[in-house]
Amino acid sequence: MGNKWKVRFHTFHKYSALLQELVKRDIKLKYRRSVLGYLWSVLNPLLIMIVLTVVFSSMFQKNIENYPVYLLTGRVLFDFMRNATQSGLKSVTNNAALLKKTYIPKYIFTLSKATSTMVDTVFSLGAFFIVMIATRTTFHWTLVYLPVIILQVYVFSLGVSFLLAALQVMFHDMEYIYHAIITAWMYMTPLFYPLENLPNLLQLIIKSVNPMYYYVASFRDITLAGNMPGIRLIIGGWLWGFAALAIGVFVFQKKKDQFILYL
């Protein structure tokens, strides 16, 4: 048993260079493709935020004080999760040509997608801080907790990615099914509306079974309210993250030797 883990660790170490190269590639390609480069990654959320603020702010003005920041906190985290899982879903199938020709631990590709999305998210936080400044939002000390939240979303997204990547290999229509799921998921997460507007029962359901609620609510606590997230949010966030990771890794490990037959 110990030997098996030793071999695994050794393999991971050997391919960590590849992981770095893959993450670098994703980042480079993302910012190379356009003239505006990095600026685009900041501009994009800003523009969307402006549009949504114009459309929705009057609708929810009563309940929400700082609508632009409220909106952006939700979007930053949800986009992180969505981008990570959607690219993670295809991480194995997109590298079929390579996996068919040479031995590479398959999880490297899934891991690299979640990681590069995280790096990208950190970059785009620039937009978030610009909005905070523009809306004269107070920078609370609780913001130092932000990396923990990002790490939580990372662990969660990674778990979901492993599960999806394995399913996508076997069922090529997973992509479309997941697209429908994530759209529904987005509306079921209080991103641009206040949770309190929903009927009580629905509120309760979202609070208990939507993992993204935990992360978004935590993020809002440390930015808007200026206090640390409640213990329920912290523990719940980690539990969701590790549960997703455990399930994802389990399914991926179980099926990985069969991938080659479907690629």
Added chain:
Amino acid sequence: MPQNIIDVDHLSIRFNLGNIKVDNLKEFTIRRIKHELTFQEFLALKDVDLHVQRGEAWGLIGTNGSGKSTLLKAITGILKPYKGTIKVRGRIAPMIELGAGFDQELTARENIFLNGAVLGYSRKFMEEHFDEIVEFAELQRFLDSPIKNYSSGMKARLGFAVATMVAPEILICDEVLSVGDASFRKRCNARMERMLSGGTTLLYVSHDINSVVKLCDHVLWLDHGEVVMQGDPSVVCSAYLERQDKVYSYARKKKEDREIVESTKKFDYLVVGAGLFGSVFADQAKKAGKSAVVIDRRDHIGGNIYTERIDGIDVHRYGAHIFHTSDARIWRYINRYCKFNRFVNSPVARTGSELYNLPFNMNTFSKMWGVFTPEEAQAKIDEQKSEYIAGRLEERRKAGEHILMPDELEALAAARAAEAAAAAGTDAAAGAGAATADLLKAAGLPDNAIVTDEGIFIPQNLEEQAIALVGTDIYEKLVKHYTEKQWGRPCSELPAFIIRRLPLRFTYDNNYFNDPWQGIPVGGYTQIIESMLSGVPVLTGMDYKTFAAKYPGKFRKVIYTGPIDEYFDYQFGHLQYRTVRFETERLLKPNFQGNAVVNYTGPEVPWTRIIEHKWFEYGKDLEGQDIPTTVISREYSEEWKPGMEPYYPVNDDANSKLYEKYLELAKEKKNVTFAGRLGTYSYYNMDQVILQAWKLAKKELKTHDGAMKEAVAESE
């Protein structure tokens, strides 16, 4: 002895074909609900062995889909073995397919690092070797443009440069050097040769046989996942090319035949079964100017006489077939199609730690009892027989049975005759002095009754019958266990009629057959069938029902050589057969048992015999060279169940009656003729099959093949 760098033992790789086709959830769910999920297995590699020593260069050849790439993938670790083991003791550098490791959007510089990382090299290591790679690939000027703008040759250069930057312990090369311009190929080859001389082990897959012969010192030939041959490159490659030529002409004939069948052409005859009977008939039909189409359910022609060549050995896939005949015309006829050797069937029998010659002859007796003359042998056998019979009679008397004495026989016969005469109202004619056999018959005793001084012995089962014929020693050593293995029951429980004769030969002659002509076609039986069927359209892998449904009205008459009960959908039940099963094995040694056929007559092993196919042709290939390997088939008798390969009809009452019922139905089918071993439910030797086919040809076609006509007339 140094360890091998690669050891592949009994490797099988399995794919699940059923699953591969269903790759989306929608279909999966639908099929789940409809219970249509198939799990069809497909073995991409079957029991492959490969042992590579450090520094060797192995070429892998075979047609597309033969399993070459699968084997490389298994060695690389991409595919996991289904059965067997793989041990690799060295670092592998896979030569990746062109551009597969590259990202089209990245520049060459970035791709070098990415590709290096794919191969497991660290960034630092890549930086050190960067210049060297760029220099070899000659891409200095384009380092910073995206690789999507590169030509395929440039990509190949880059890929090769990265993969071979350090000499790996094992280099795997799957059809990569076929691109790039001449000068680059030259440099690639030079680099590979340098690596080879530097001790790198190479696994090389290519369809370019010339490059395989040039680069490699060993070659492995795979076909349908199995190793056909391995060894010296020039030998293996030339055998492979020869097979390719043949396959190509087969494929062309197959295509042409299909076109003919699918055209509007109508045939006089549909011959079902491309075995010896069907082929002889089709050949005669062709010569008589009639059109025939031959179909066979199996994927090859020849029926049970089909031979396939493995390592230059003609393997009798459906059991040993030795041609022998006492009809000169049949011998002449078959020799038109092929040259026969002077093979004489002289099997030996092994039992326990002893070995005897077959058939039972003076060599057998001499070894068994140390006797030299036929009289001594005869005396020994007679002594054992009479001792046994006396013992059995004594036992029966004790059990209160009445034993008929020889002197009572005549009286009994007369009495029976009188009874019969009285019943028929004629005079009794059985007189004194009639032969014993006639007396036995007249007395109403079975024809296996034996008259001895102690009384008349009627064997009740196979054991008693056999010992009464050959005595105890021969029975115990050579008959008992063999027969029990054949029938799966003790001899004392088998009916006596199975053995009526056990020929004993009181000469020193090991020739199994009594026929004056005997031999094996040099190069196997399949070529005979091929030449009989040349010019006749043949569809293999096609069964009668499918064909008749697909092409109704395509043929005037049917010659059906398949199982008669199957034709009538088993409406009265299945006809039974005795069947045998073969376990064929290729061995890496030149000689396994020193004889084509060795019977195992003892209880120690479950098989009844082992055939070592190469000795049918004296262990030589077609060029007269000794063959370094051998192929053996262990033969097992099996109880036949519907769906198994039918071999020998069972000629007991129940089956004969059943056959008669089918025959009645067959008579009503005016345009279908049932023929051959399965069509008439009777066992024929090959020469008899030919004669039967001639008879049918004469009746159907009115052909005038001189020798044939004469032979047929005589036999009728």
